[in-house]
Amino acid sequence: MEVFLSKNQSLIKRFIRGIDKYDQTLHSLSSWWGKISLIGKINSLEVASTILEDMDHTLDQFHHLQKRLIESLTNEQARKVVTQDLARCQMAIDVLIRNLFERTADIGFLSADYDVVQFLKNNHIKEEDKDFLRLRLQAYVDIYSVYQDVLLIAPDGDLVFQLSQPARNENVQDAFIQQALAKPDQYVEYFGCTSLLEGTQPNLLYANAVVDEGKVVGVIVLCFRFDNELEEITNRLLFEQEENHFLLLNGAGDVLFAPQYYKQAFPENLTISLSPKMVSLNNKKMVQVTAKGQAYQGYSGPTDWNVGSLLALETIGQETIDEHSFASFTHLTGIISADLFDIRHQSISINDDLELIVLNGIITAARKEAVEFMPVLEAIKKIGRDIDNVFADSIKSLFSTIVSGQLNSMRLQASLAVDIMDRNLYERANDCRWWGLSSQLQLALSSTKIDTASIRETLAKIHSLYTVYHTLYVYDQNGHYVAFSDESYQDKVGLPIEESSCGQAVFKLQDIYAYSVSAFTTFDCYGGEHTYIYNAAIRDSQDSRQTIGGIGVVFDSKHEFRAILQDILPRENGKVKAGAKALFTTDTGFVVSSSSDDHPVGSVFWVDIDRTELQQNGSTASIIKLADKAYLVGAAKSEGYREYKRQDGYENSIVSWVLVPC
Structure with a gap:
């Protein structure tokens, strides 16, 4: 960062209008000081020359300090914007990696889906088989709205089913399909163009071999809504009235995604750099920053993906020095450069020295009856005060800008935290609904004698792929536990499900895509700690109108929520x-x-924030005192993700908080 600022300081300075104003004012005052001082020298030779020399020395000190001030104003303004932009790039790539981690679990589970296996092992596929699978996989895409298509390929490369084009029938030999066939115990993540899908745009696909009794019977492919998801992630990171300037890059710097307004002329390649750099695009100077994602539960995302940003220099210039005032900055030493405090202290000290020099000059002039020197002294004294006021105003304004920028970052950080939470729980709502539609669970629970072994095996398979759960269980039409995904709670089998789990609510659900969620409370099947339990109905295999039980998924909130909060600090x-x-x-x-x-779970935490702004704008930020210590605090309320909490009828008011000592 420091090398970048030093190398580009003069260029950046030209774009920051507020800094130019202060620089020009100081130059004008210095010039006027020099002229008045010259008049004093010409007309007051009998006055001690040391006084004028002291004044010249003081002016030299102001000149030196002025240079430091302008450098600091430029650097701090640019550092604030660039650091903030880099943080947003980091947020974007981390959110994307978390999203794609869920996709790796989905493809593994869907490849073992009973109906998918039965379809691919069938040597004589009929139209009614395709119709049934179309309904089944359409339900999957309706629930997991991050996908746009599902395809099934036979081992010889024949495309036997495509959700978006059920009648399509051709042979495909894409390399990633062959890779999935060669390694049936691993998923394949592929980004690029493919004959599987129309158009020349690259797609992000997940493939996994489908295996029946040790034999590979085909490959299933999920097509991720790539551009749609990147637009959603990056648009949420924008400030008010800001255009989207975030890009997704691979390790070679190739641009994999650019926002819509870039489509006319976006760069095809950028050189990846760990440090900020200046680049030219469409005859404009841009600041480029890039961030590489952090691994999530061992998953690092597609190889060497980065999120980058191209921020026009005039955009930095538009963030003119803020005139918003804060009562005092003396307690904000943790977020404001020590150099700025030092400049202000030196400015005060130099002006105090000037006041003494002027006073000494007045006394000397009075002794020598040099009345013509008095106006010179008073004029220089006034200029000194004017210069000091410029220092005070510019530094105070920059302090305000820095603090305002920090508050914006806190607001954004809090919004990111609750967005990640909503995205995580969106997946939980999807999981329980899809698993509730499992033919294996439906058949096992519909049997005259419930096939608990099959249910337990299915739940264990799910749990091995989805590590965010503490346990999963199935209950019957009487609301009694039938089986768990692990051995931890086998002693509960046959007992009623916990009343507060909200499991009984599934028997009243009419829509097959509906679900129920418990309040955030303690549960025996979570070791007596607080969590959410997501529930979905399991319906009769012959009559979907009849609910014969349900599935409950116990979210591991203690570890998952804390991990989210640790990651966004x-x-x-x-x-x-x-x-x-x-x-x-x-x-x-x-x-x-x-x-x-x-602040342990179950305690109460709330600080004095603008509740009206939080409700109206979704987030707020301020400086507060907590235990006699000043903090920057950002707060944001849950707004849901895709249809979750927005269109599915589920309400759960959550506020995220981020606090940093000043």
Whole structure:
């Protein structure tokens, strides 16, 4: 960062209008000082020359300090914008990696789906078989709305089913399909063009071999809504009235995604750099930053993917120095450059010295009856005060800008935290609904004698792929536990499900895509700790109108929520800022999770924030006192993700908090 700022300081300075104003004002005052000082020298030779020399020395000190001031104003303004942009790039790639991690679990589970296996092992596929599978996989895409298509390929490369084009029938020999066939125990993640899909645009696909009794019977492919998801992720990172300037790059710097407004002339390749750099695009100077994602549960995403940003220099210039005032900046030493405090202190000190020089000059002039020197002294004294005021105003304005930028970052950080939470729980709502439609579970639970062994085996398979759950269970039409995914709670089989699990609600659900969720409370099947349990109905295999039981998925909230909060904590040079903490609470302050042991789950946390702004804008930020310590605090409320909490009828008010000591 420092090398970038030093190398491009003069260029950046030209685009920041507020800094030019202060620089020009200081130059004008210095010039006027020099002229008045010259008049004094010409007309007051009898006055001690040391006084004028002292004044010249003071002016030299102001000149030196002026240079430092303008450099600091430029650097701090640019550093604020670039650092903020880099943080947003990091947020974007990390959110994407978390999303794609879920896709790797989905393809593994769907490849073992009973109906998919039966379809691919069938040597004589009929139209009614295709119709049944179309309904089945359409339900999957309706539930997991991150996918746009599903395809099934036979071992010889014949395309035997495509959800978007059921009548299509041809042979495909894409390399990633061959890779899936060669390694049936591994998923394949492929990004690029393919004969499987129309158009020349690259797609992100997930493939897995489908195996029946040790024999590969085909390959299933899921097509991810790539551009749609990238637009959603990056658009949420934008400030008010800001155009989207985020790009997805591979390790070679090839642009894999550019926002819609870039489509006319976006760069095809950028050189990846760990540090900010200046580039030219469409005859404009742009600041480029890139961020590489952090691994999530051992998954790092597609090889060497980065999110980059191209920020026009005039955009930095538009962020003119903010005139918003704060009562005091003396307690904000943790977020404001020590150099700026030093410049201000030196400015005051130099002006105090000037006041003494002028006073000494007045006394000397009075002794020598040099009345013509008095106006010179008074004029220089006034200029000195004017210069000091420029220093004070510019530094105070920059302090305000820095703090405002920090508050924007806190607001964004809090929004990111609750967005990741919503995205995570969106997947949980999807999982339970899809598993509730499992033919294996339906058949096992519909049997005259419930096939508990089959249910337990299915649940164990699911649990091995989806590590975010503490346990999974199935219950019968009487609301009694039938089987668990592991051995931890086998002693509960035959007992009624916990009343607060919201499991009984599934028997009242009419829509096959509906689900129910418990309140965030303690459960015996979560070791007596707080969590959410997501439920979906399991319906009769012959009559979907009849509910014969349900599936409950116990989310591992203790570890998953804390991991989210730890991951989004603000960092400096790769390390979490000292004293920073983050929380999830309800809208009444009940702590759902915290990165700090100071705020245990079940305690109450709420600080004095603008509730109206939080409700109207979805987020807010301010400076607060907590335990006699000043904090920057950002708060954001849950707004849902895709249809989750937006169109599915589920309401759950959550507020995320991020706090950093000033």
